[in-house]
Structure formats: C-alpha cells, structure tokens
Amino acid sequence: MSIPMELYLPIAGNSVNIVAVFGLGGVVGLLSGIFGVGGGFLMTPLLIMMGIPPTIAAASDSNQIVGASTSGTLAHLKLGNVDVKMGVLLLVGGVLGGSVGVQVIKLLRAMGNADFLINITYVLMLGLVGGYMFIESLQAMRKAKAPAKQEPEKHVKSSAFGRMVGMLPWQMDFERSGVRMSPILPLLLGGLVGILSAIMGVGGGFIMVPVMVYLLRMPMHVVVGTSLFQILFTCVNVTVMQASTNHTVDFVLALILLVGSSLGAQIGAVAGKKLGGEQLKILLASLVLVMMFKILYELLARPDVLLAYIGGH
C-alpha cells in the first residue's frame, strides 16, 4: 500500500496534495522571514489555484501566518531585531484603524461599486509603494558606490515632515530603532495602515514595512522583525474572528502550511541578515511591483469564466 499523499480538508471541502501545500508554505515562509511581510498576497491566490474556495484560502492563511510569524519573530528577537514598544503602538493603531476600515467598506458596499474602488486602491498603493521604494533604494545604492557626495541633503529632505513630527507632544526614545518621536505618530500611521488593509482585505505587511522605513525612519532589519511581531497579533485576531463569524478557517490546511512556512521563516531570517538593508528594500520593492502588474493584468485581461462565487476577490 502506498503512502497517501492527498489529504481531505474538512472545511474547504476538497482534498489537496500534502507535499505541494507544504512546499508552498516553505516558499512563502522564506519570503516573510526575509522581508517581514505575511505573504498573504502570494499564498491566497496560489491556494485558490489549488482548488480552495477564496474565503477559506484567505482565512486559513491568516491562521498559518500566526505560526510563521511566531517562528519568524522568535528568530528576529534573538537577532535583536524587534522593537516591542514601537510594535505595540503600531498594533493598537492598526486594530483601531481596522475597525474603522471595516465600517468604511460596509459603507462603500452599500453605495455600490466598492469592488472597483478596492481594486483601484490596491493597484495604486502597490504601484506607489513599490515604485518609490525601488527608485529610492536604487539611488541609495548608487550613492553608496560614490560616497560622501551628497551627505547633507538627507537632513534637508526630512525637515518639513521632521519639524511637524517634532512638534507632537510626549517625545520618547525607541532604543531598538534608534529614533526619538511622539507615540502619536506610530499610533496614527498604524491606524492608517489598518484602514487601508481592512479595505483591501490584506494583512498590510507590504504597506507597513515602507511606512516604518520611510516615515518612522527605522533601520530595515528592525523593521522586518517588528513587522513580524505586529503581524502575529493581527493574524490571531483575524483567525478568531473568521473562525467564529464565518467558519472559514481550515485548520488542517493551516497546519500543513505553517509547518512549511515556519521552517521557511527561520531560513529567511538568517538569509535576510546576510543581505544589506538597501538590497532588502529593492527586492521587496520588486516583489510589490510584480504583484501590482499581476493584478493590473487580471483587471485588463478577459477572465476565463464570467461568473464568480460571492466571497472571493
């Protein structure tokens, strides 16, 4: 008798190949360990391709990210890459923003044409974030090759935003990140990302990472660790909510994925340490841009089937 390779998923109502799901988890875990993103944007569409209904793919993926980000956070904690104080502030902002976002999306749905708005926001955000990061890190890498040329410009560039931020009350030090600012800033920015990710229906790691790099001025390695720390809590929340209200979490699926992705996240954390901050940024920017083009293509090309089950993207 051969070893069974297919496993039936009780909530998804379909069977999947164990090795394929495990491998998928590994690859996405690797990316999340390197870049500090949840990887939902990659995982969910691939699961749908494997025959998992969209809502179940997205919810089970959140469950999986809980495991992967625990593993990743642990690895980054050991490397001294997690700014807990900053992470908690962003998290609180994110949860509040998320609740606002859910109401916004309800309002948009009631007004109709919500899907159009969601898609456009998605493409614009990805294009903006990816494009800016890509160009910025390319310039930074060039500057590094020809050093001491435009050193003073850096301070001038940040001054307008910096002065405004400096005026906020309760300035405090964030030792791990090596920055000093008011806690209001991470709270506000966390809230903003929370709103956006609730509207787009994604974890928001790919928006949170650039926000931490460019607006909070945190070093890239600390950004990755802190982002994973934050994602961990967000995804616990999503998992419990989805399981209790929509019954869309398939734990069997999540468990296979998370074993793969926890292993991947460990390798990713070590691999990320070997890469420079600018290299990390440019790689993440490329990933975000590729995703933007993929979504844009889906919007422009005629779909195979002109009907979709309600609940999917």
Add this chain to the structure above:
Amino acid sequence: MKRVISLRSFLLLSFLLLARPCAGLAANLDFGLAPQNITISTFYNGTSVTIDGAAPEGSQLVVRFSGLPEKIAMKQKGKAFGLLWMNMNTLHFDGVPKVFLVESSVPLKDLGAVGPTLGLEGLTDKVGIEPATADRAMLLPELVKLKKSEGLYREQTGAVTLGETANGLQKFSARLAIPSRLSPGDYTVEVIAVKDGIIVAQSSQPLQAKMVGIPALMADLAFNHAVWYGVLASIIAIVAGLGIGLVFQSKGAH
C-alpha cells in the same frame, strides 16, 4: 466485503419488493449501489461508486449522480468603464445542484429527442436566474464552465458498460468517479433507460456522503464551537511556530 454484498442484495431485494406494487417506469429497472454511502475520511481523495443492475432489453442507459438543487448567489464579471474586468452585479441562480455527473452508454445526442434533456442542457433549462432580465444564453454556459472546471459537473460516455441479455432484461454496470471536492450531504443516483428516443424505465436511489474521523471532528468543532476552534487554531499555530523556532535555533547554535 461480504457484508457490503449482503447488504446490497438485501437492499436490492427490499427495493424489488417495494417497487413491484407501484409498477410504473421503475418496474423493469433495478440496480444496486456499492458502496451504499460515501465516507469522507482523512485521506479521502475522491472515490468511485459501482452501479450494477438490469434494464429493459435493447435500451441505452444514462446514469446520473446529483446533489440537491440549491439557490446560489454569484457575481457577474463585466467591464467597468469599458476597461477593467471586475465583479459587477449580483445574480441569483435557482435549482443548481452542487454536483451533477452524467454518464451514458452512448452520447446523449444519439439518444434522440429526449437525450439532451437528460444531461447538462436539460439541467440548465430548469435553472432560474434573478433578475429575469439576465442574459440566459450567455450566463448558463458560464455557470456550467465554472462547475466543470471544479470537476463538479460532467457529461461523458465510457463508464457505463452493457452486459448480457436474458429474459428481456439487459444487464449493465457503471463505475462513477466521484470528485474529491465533495461536501457531505444527500445525493441521488438515477438510472434512466432510453429506447427509440423515449424513456422506457427509470429508477433512483439516495446516497449519503458523510465525514468520519478527523474531518468529522474538525467540522463539528468549527461549526458548533466556532470561537473555541478559532482560539485553539491560534494557540496550536503559536505553539508550533515556537517549537519549530526553538528547534531551529538550538541547531543553529551548535
């Protein structure tokens, strides 16, 4: 195995006894199912159901496996502002079974006028769409295309074989491949005998698909103790993540 056969013959017998008095179309068409019910266990990856029986001599056979007709809501994809494809208006389909598998001894189109009505064409003719102004000619083939791509709808030949004839009866057997994407619930197996373009006999039997073992346990937890299920899923994920993280780091340290 022996139990299955005896159960089958018992059911066949009881079926015969029950069917006789009502005469009608079922009178000269009997069949047995193996297995009687589908169990979905941990390693379920689709299965097959064997149908053996006898039909009036000279007839061709159509075997159908179908789920209960349901109402489903779907989004129609369309072009927004003549440029971007996205989900547009909501449509409600009525009378759409989850699964609809049709196997026949010869292609349905060769069975005369009644043939196509027994297959996907006959099924979609009965499907209702709301709003009534919807474009049926465009939407129904799309619905079938979607269901076919999921392996839930099928119309083909090859699985039904005709055997020997005796006493005016034609023996037949069919092996129906059941998809892996099967939800638990009630299904029906129907056998229809067609001769000279008309239905000469037909009969049906219920078949239940149910989860057992780990899938059953999981589904019960997920639907009946949803909050605990979510909390438990998170805790196990955290513990697994921690465990793997610790194992990895102790290895890395050496």
